[in-house]
Amino acid sequence: xxxxxxxxxxxxxxxxxxxxxxxxxxxxxxxxxxxxxxxxxxxxxxxxxxxxxxxxxxxxxxxxxxxxxxxxxxxxxxxxxxxxxxxxxxxxxxxxxxxxxxxxxxxxxxxxxxxxxxxxxxxxxxxxxxxxxxxxxxxxxxxxxxxxxxxxxxxxxxxxxxxxx
Amino acid sequence: xxxxxxxxxxxxxxxxxxxxxxxxxxxxxxxxxxxxxxxxxxxxxxxxxxxxxxxxxxxxxxxxxxxxxxxxxxxxxxxxxxxxxxxxxxxxxxxxxxxxxxxxxxxxxxxxxxxxxxxxxxxxxxxxxxxxxxxxxxxxxxxxxxxxxxxxxxxxxxxxxxxxxxxxxxxxxxxxxxxxxxxxxxxxxxxxxxxxxxxxxxxxxxxxxxxxxxxxxxxxxxxxxxxxxxxxxxxxxxxxxxxxxxxxxxxxxxxxxxxxxxxxxxxxxxxxxxxxxxxxxxxxxxxxxxxxxxxxxxxxxxxxxxxxxxxxxxxxxxxxxxxxxxxxxxxxxxxxxxxxxxxxxxxxxxxxxxxxxxxxxxxxxxxxxxxxxxxxxxxxxxxxxxxxxxxxxxxxxxxxxxxxxxxxxxxxxxxxxxxxxxxxxxxxxxxxxxxxxxxxxxxxxxxxxxxxxxxxxxxxxxxxxxxxxxxxxxxxxxxxxxxxxxxxxxxxxxxxxxxxxxxxxxxxxxxxxxxxxxxxxxxxxxxxxxxxxxxxxxxxxxxxxxxxxxxxxxxxxxxxxxxxxxxxxxxxxxxxxxxxxxxxxxxxxxxxxxxxxxxxxxxxxxxxxxxxxxxxxxxxxxxxxxxxxxxxxxxxxxxxxxxxxxxxxxxxxxxxxxxxxxxxxxxxxxxxxxxxxxxxxxxxxxxxxxxxxxxxxxxxxxxxxxxxxxxxxxxxxxxxxxxxxxxxxxxxxxxxxxxxxxxxxxxxxxxxxxxxxxxxxxxxxxxxxxxxxxxx
Numbered sequence: 001x002x003x004x005x006x007x008x009x010x011x012x013x014x015x016x017x018x019x020x021x022x023x024x025x026x027x028x029x030x031x032x033x034x035x036x037x038x039x040x041x042x043x044x045x046x047x048x049x050x051x052x053x054x055x056x057x058x059x060x061x062x063x064x065x066x067x068x069x070x071x072x073x074x075x076x077x078x079x080x081x082x083x084x085x086x087x088x089x090x091x092x093x094x095x096x097x098x099x100x101x102x103x104x105x106x107x108x109x110x111x112x113x114x115x116x117x118x119x120x121x122x123x124x125x126x127x128x129x130x131x132x133x134x135x136x137x138x139x140x141x142x143x144x145x146x147x148x149x150x151x152x153x154x155x156x157x158x159x160x161x162x163x164x165x
Numbered sequence: 166x167x168x169x170x171x172x173x174x175x176x177x178x179x180x181x182x183x184x185x186x187x188x189x190x191x192x193x194x195x196x197x198x199x200x201x202x203x204x205x206x207x208x209x210x211x212x213x214x215x216x217x218x219x220x221x222x223x224x225x226x227x228x229x230x231x232x233x234x235x236x237x238x239x240x241x242x243x244x245x246x247x248x249x250x251x252x253x254x255x256x257x258x259x260x261x262x263x264x265x266x267x268x269x270x271x272x273x274x275x276x277x278x279x280x281x282x283x284x285x286x287x288x289x290x291x292x293x294x295x296x297x298x299x300x301x302x303x304x305x306x307x308x309x310x311x312x313x314x315x316x317x318x319x320x321x322x323x324x325x326x327x328x329x330x331x332x333x334x335x336x337x338x339x340x341x342x343x344x345x346x347x348x349x350x351x352x353x354x355x356x357x358x359x360x361x362x363x364x365x366x367x368x369x370x371x372x373x374x375x376x377x378x379x380x381x382x383x384x385x386x387x388x389x390x391x392x393x394x395x396x397x398x399x400x401x402x403x404x405x406x407x408x409x410x411x412x413x414x415x416x417x418x419x420x421x422x423x424x425x426x427x428x429x430x431x432x433x434x435x436x437x438x439x440x441x442x443x444x445x446x447x448x449x450x451x452x453x454x455x456x457x458x459x460x461x462x463x464x465x466x467x468x469x470x471x472x473x474x475x476x477x478x479x480x481x482x483x484x485x486x487x488x489x490x491x492x493x494x495x496x497x498x499x500x501x502x503x504x505x506x507x508x509x510x511x512x513x514x515x516x517x518x519x520x521x522x523x524x525x526x527x528x529x530x531x532x533x534x535x536x537x538x539x540x541x542x543x544x545x546x547x548x549x550x551x552x553x554x555x556x557x558x559x560x561x562x563x564x565x566x567x568x569x570x571x572x573x574x575x576x577x578x579x580x581x582x583x584x585x586x587x588x589x590x591x592x593x594x595x596x597x598x599x600x601x602x603x604x605x606x607x608x609x610x611x612x613x614x615x616x617x618x619x620x621x622x623x624x625x626x627x628x629x630x631x632x633x634x635x636x637x638x639x640x641x642x643x644x645x646x647x648x649x650x651x652x653x654x655x656x657x658x659x660x661x662x663x664x665x666x667x668x669x670x671x672x673x674x675x676x677x678x679x680x681x682x683x684x685x686x687x688x689x690x691x692x693x694x695x696x697x698x699x700x701x702x703x704x705x706x707x708x709x710x711x712x713x714x715x716x717x718x719x720x721x722x723x724x725x726x727x728x729x730x731x732x733x734x735x736x737x738x739x740x741x742x743x744x745x746x747x748x749x750x751x752x753x754x755x756x757x758x759x760x761x762x763x764x765x766x767x768x769x770x771x772x773x774x775x776x777x778x779x780x781x782x783x784x785x786x787x788x789x790x791x792x793x794x795x796x797x798x799x800x801x802x803x804x805x806x807x808x809x810x811x812x813x814x815x816x817x818x819x820x821x822x823x824x825x826x827x828x829x830x831x832x833x834x835x836x837x838x839x840x841x842x843x844x845x846x847x848x849x850x851x852x853x854x855x856x857x858x859x860x861x862x863x864x865x866x867x868x869x870x871x872x873x874x875x876x877x878x879x880x881x882x883x884x885x886x887x888x889x890x891x892x893x894x895x896x897x898x899x900x901x902x903x904x905x906x907x908x909x910x911x912x913x914x915x916x917x918x919x920x921x922x923x924x925x926x927x928x929x930x931x932x933x934x935x936x937x938x939x940x941x
Contacts (some may be wrong), residue, residue: 039193045193048185048190048366050368050418050451051451052451053861055861056860069743085186086184086185095181102180103176103181103184106177106828109661110181110365110367110417110419111184111416111659112367112368112419114192115186137869138868138869139867140867141867145366146365146832147828149832149835149866149871149874152827153868157276163255
């Protein structure tokens with residue numbers, strides 16, 4: 001049994017974690033969601049909140065190497081964790097191969113769902129380097145996009161898989 | 166020729182920013198010292214508010230103010246204005262309900278606006294809202310369109326007995342009556358078009374600010390038309406001149422018509438900001454979106470199509486009941502009355518009459534959504550044609566072919582409103598028939614049947630009106646270093662105009678993308694603007710930009726004439742360079758701009774500077790059109806539906822960027838498919854409670870529900886009504902998809918005895934219909 005730290009309802013506690021390889025800290029109430037913590041405490045506005053009930057996938061980040069809906073995770077759960085967000089995908093002023101493919105194949109329009117999808121797709125390609133279209137569509141079905149009809153994303157992800165295999 | 170000219174599939178300029186988390190959506194914006202607002206919403210579909218006790222909320226930690234309907238009335242604000250005026254059956258003006266941002270005395274839908282709490286944090290405001298005690302007296306409610314006109318139905322407004330807001334008619338009733346009475350065959354059909362939530366991925370948010378010294382408001386919110394929103398909030402609602410309000414809209418996570426006008430929260434934040442002397446931010450969540458944001462479609466129609474013995478369409482009569490919700494927002498009756506010309510389709514039907522009754526219900530307002538009446542009208546027409554084809558035993562493609570408006574007849578005044586300027590309707594269908602291997606369909610149907618599946622194919626020929634009416638503005642400003650700022654009155658939020666307008670300008674002025682800085686979305690920056698809706702931005706905004714660019718060339722040519730010491734008539738302009746004919750003397754546009762910006766080098770007889778603006782008012786709308794063919798397969802054991810193939814041939818006029826066009830068409834088809842296959846906002850018929858209040862209950866298409874769509878464009882019939890021949894592409898996909906898919910679904914089910922099916926064609930409803938049951 002791990003020790004459970006008791007925090008009062010309105011008490012703000014310091015949460016320290018590693019985000020995109022950089023140690024960061026900020027304050028959170030027990031009920032503060034990780035998505036709000038990333039956005040409004042750490043000013044990482046690239047992670048978006050589309051539904052706050054874990055269905056749309058816009059807020060997806062990596063938490064200790066696994067995918068997590070940051071709107072369904074409390075900030076205090078991220079204490080000591082390693083988090084990956086869209087801001088960490090490429091160096092300043094550059095796009096990585098997946099981001100380049102997204103622009104090349106028209107995989108985004110309004111761009112709001114895109115961050116979560118890039119995070120999921122990156123994680124997916126690391127585990128499934130040679131996916132079929134069906135695999136890609138199944139993975140993407142964890143996300144909602146209202147603009148594109150998904151086709152550009154499917155083609156972008158498949159093209160990255162092909163060029164790296 | 167610049168490297169990124171018109172017609173090239175240039176990747177979007179805005180993508181790197183959006184892909185790296187650099188978008189600036191409404192909740193990404195914050196102002197120093199901002200407080201946070203929360204709206205307390207009605208838990209009842211219809212109730213009298215006997216009293217509101219806010220004492221405990223005001224005393225709660227962090228609370229700065231609590232506002233109720235009485236405060237808003239006392240402050241003297243006006244209602245959200247409705248810009249579309251209609252009449253009752255007796256010719257008197259329709260009843261426009263009061264639409265102040267907080268309600269007094271009565272609430273009229275689940276989610277209606279009761280109180281606004283402002284606190285130091287969003288959570289504090291939300292906690293305090295729970296402490297507000299509202300004494301409600303619940304009343305019976307009416308939510309479903311089919312119930313609104315029933316005898317004994319609850320009136321939503323005492324001022325609108327029987328729930329009728331307006332009656333609107335178009336066409337020649339007598340001509341249609343005569344034609345129907347004497348026709349060889351009349352196909353009659355009842356169709357129900359479901360209510361949909363617009364569901365852009367970004368929930369709405371805004372910040373209201375008030376500068377007490379300048380006595381001026383600023384509203385930060387995602388909107389499709391910052392100038393339009395300023396216009397409808399400033400004088401009608403805030404009661405201030407328009408120059409006392411600035412509206413700023415940055416990136417926006419989808420809009421689709423839903424963010425055309427103002428929302429109650431805009432005024433609430435501006436009001437509280439003035440009262441508190443602090444900026445006030447409001448961020449809505451997804452549940453609030455499903456409860457209270459403008460929704461769309463939602464009508465029921467009875468259709469009669471009269472045909473002669475050869476299958477020629479003689480007359481069409483459509484009677485529609487359109488659900489407006491409890492209040493009218495900015496465009497209120499627009500969708501149900503302003504795009505009915507689509508009922509004429511691509512056909513020669515000479516007599517058309519339509520009668521629309523707009524009704525109130527205990528639901529949030531309906532407003533524009535991708536197509537705004539166009540998909541509804543196309544659905545009504547094309548579903549009826551397929552039904553007629555089945556009744557007469559004529560192939561649906563052949564029946565359409567017998568009724569086409571031939572290209573030689575253009576321009577063509579249709580039987581209802583629309584006057585087509587261009588189009589190759591039969592050619593579009595022929596291309597689609599080939600692409601979909603229509604001729605080989607029966608073999609595929611038999612193969613599917615052998616496998617225990619039901620396969621169907623459906624055609625829709627669609628045409629819509631776009632890019633008409635409202636003008637648009639563009640400004641081009643050079644600076645002393647020779648770089649350019651372009652300011653548009655339209656608003657890009659995913660369509661790619663930030664790139665397309667750069668392409669147009671690069672093409673016309675011979676500039677590189679990097680030399681152009683693009684601005685939009687700020688009513689203080691752009692001189693004027695209407696906004697982005699109705700597939701109008703490229704056509705109307707683009708035309709204004711080209712006019713401004715031509716003014717730039719004219720003035721720069723005058724400068725070049727001075728500089729090169731040659732007559733203006735002898736100077737040609739190509740790819741950004743002015744050249745004196747027959748010589749090697751030349752100068753660039755940028756050099757001319759630099760010379761003009763410097764008062765020391767600008768000629769004394771010319772105004773200093775190279776800055777031009779232009780407005781363009783379309784003389785007539787355009788008519789994007791096309792043919793979509795869908796093929797589906799149904800598993801009769803489970804009712805599960807699969808889109809086996811989808812072909813779209815679209816004529817959107819001149820193609821500016823094929824990559825972006827694909828995105829618009831595919832996205833539109835996906836939204837149409839969503840409505841046909843799964844989307845439906847439902848309220849409990851008894852209690853009026855919202856049953857579809859989350860993405861768990863309101864189902865939207867995902868990547869595994871949709872196939873690859875095959876698309877082709879017909880560029881051989883550019884529109885003569887705007888300088889570039891653009892027709893508009895934003896809505897075409899959605900207009901085509903709804904009828905094509907449902908025609909395919911019903912075609913698959915027809916051998917099992919199903920004549921028609923209402924959307925959404927969920928597995929449950931398909932299965933029930935196949936069992937001969939009522940698919941409700």
